[in-house]
Amino acid sequence: MFRGASHLSLDAKGRMSFPSRYRERLQSYCNGDLVLTVDPQGGCLLVYPFPDWEEIERKLMRLSSFNPQIRAVQRLIVGHAQEVSMDGSARILIPPTLREFVKIEQKVALVGQGNKFELWDEAAWTSQCNSYLLEVPENLESIEELKDFSL
Numbered sequence: 001m002f003r004g005a006s007h008l009s010l011d012a013k014g015r016m017s018f019p020s021r022y023r024e025r026l027q028s029y030c031n032g033d034l035v036l037t038v039d040p041q042g043g044c045l046l047v048y049p050f051p052d053w054e055e056i057e058r059k060l061m062r063l064s065s066f067n068p069q070i071r072a073v074q075r076l077i078v079g080h081a082q083e084v085s086m087d088g089s090a091r092i093l094i095p096p097t098l099r100e101f102v103k104i105e106q107k108v109a110l111v112g113q114g115n116k117f118e119l120w121d122e123a124a125w126t127s128q129c130n131s132y133l134l135e136v137p138e139n140l141e142s143i144e145e146l147k148d149f150s151l
Contacts, residue, residue: 002112007122010106014099015091016119019110023090032086036094036119038101040076043124045098047110047117050083057081094119 006019018026026032026049035053037046048056057078065071080101084092094104102121109125111118120128141147 001114002117003114004112005125006110008108008110010094010099010104010108011091014094014096015087016094016108016110018086018090018092020090022112023086026086026090032090034084034086034092035081036084036092036098037077037081038098039118040073043102043120043128044111045094045102045104045119047119048115052115053081 002022002025008016008019010016026034030049030051033050035048035050037048039046060074060077063070063074065074080098082095082098084095086092098104102119103124104119104121107122109120109122111120111125137143
């Protein structure tokens with residue numbers, strides 16, 4: 001499980017070094033092989049360990065491509081997917097096309113989301129967090145799915 005947010009910098013070539021707390025896990029789980037793609041809801045890149053990506057891709061491609069909305073999601077997610085591998089310094093190259101797609105500059109936020117990471121431009125992540133705070137109601141029990149949930 002990947003959790004927590006890390007604030008990182010890309011080097012001049014567009015490479016990002018994974019925080020040390022994830023390195024061993026990524027090496028042992030997927031040999032450092034990852035897939036980067038766009039989030040269809042915009043704003044960030046999704047970073048999957050390769051085995052988890054394969055499952056997502058299979059499920060997505062089993063959906064009917066006759067539905068124009070599903071086809072659009074397939075085109076975005078699979079069409080932008082790029083395989084990358086961690087180098088000896090636990091760095092990955094964020095391809096220029098993906099950096100441009102979500103306007104990632106130098107400062108980034110890598111956010112653990114269980115089986116994957118989200119990669120945000122740092123300013124966009126901060127702005128998104130602020131908007132999330134406005135969306136969360138004071139009474140979480142008013143959200144049906146959280147009625148029996150406790151923190």
